[in-house]
Amino acid sequence: MSDSTPDPFFFGYGSLVNRATHDFPNAAKARVTGWARTWKRTRLRQVAFLTAMRKDGAEIEGLIAAVPSADWAALDAREYAYDRHAVERIDHDHPAPVSVQIYATKPEHHTDGSAEHPILLSYLDTVVQGYLREFGEAGARRFFETTHGWEAPVFDDRGEPIYPRHQALSTDETLFVDDALRTLGVRRLTRL
Template sequence: MIDPYFFGYGSLVNRKTHAYPQAVQAHVRGWRRMWKGTVLREVAFLTAEPDSTGEISGLIAAVPGADWAALDVREAAYARHGVGEIRHGHSHGTELDIQIYAVEPELVDTRAHPILLSYLDTVVQGYLAEFGEAGARTFFETTGGWHHPIRDDRADPVYPRATVLTAEERKFVDTHLAQVGA
């Protein structure tokens, strides 16, 4: 039997937001990460979209109980897609069915939707912990959609799985937001 795994490239990179088993670092080719507005919410989603030259770093983790239902609820605005080319350090090697979540094109809304700073903070904290400053810088450099406005909700987080950042982590986020022109 091939084990079901998912590839996380946003808040799922931050292990403080979940307790998914067997999570390991991974790199997916053929996809890029984007901020997108949708008809489903007033805030922007972090999503993946096909890109033949793209590569995203993140985590793969086992789907709890090999049942996609609970994970699909957490990722309700996304659809699952099979991952083709991936590098990871999991001991099962190639015996994994790895899926990536992406917003469906028919749900995309081209109007500006704000990016929640509490969500971005949580994502970047995960990248800092997993991939260090270089990996977190790469997150900013390779993510598109920075034209969306930033909603500063740090004092009263709207994002339900918001994490608390250190002063150094906040400075890192703020510096790199300025560098991408957000």
């Protein structure tokens, strides 16, 4: 890739919103239109993770960041259960126009989360910490309000995190997550 070709960007809407989980440059807040965020389990993973699904009129807040020299290998490895798709409609805080891709699981490969395939609390904590840092409490509340699939239970692995990029939460962040789950009536599991 020549020096004159701008780097492509990804749009993160889950753990990639938490800058502590990656070192991709030129990160900026963004919002995509035409995509919704939901919890799904793919046949490639044991637990439920966030994915994006096309949905007219829906919006997702998140973070964009550059993929230097279009070297997608590391990010594709991290997001191995997903395919990349071009984002057509996006607003962002980056100072220049950018080409953006979003990761989404293949519909034929995913199912809803369940007690056998729950949401990991260590993953959710990491995601919400990113939203709190980028968008404040109002933005983190919007994350909970605009995410689908909360019928899946949450496995409480906070004491022994399973998610490999988990981040320790402050007391206030922990209380925020716990209160949001209570408000939504999400069932918590203490064992798999």
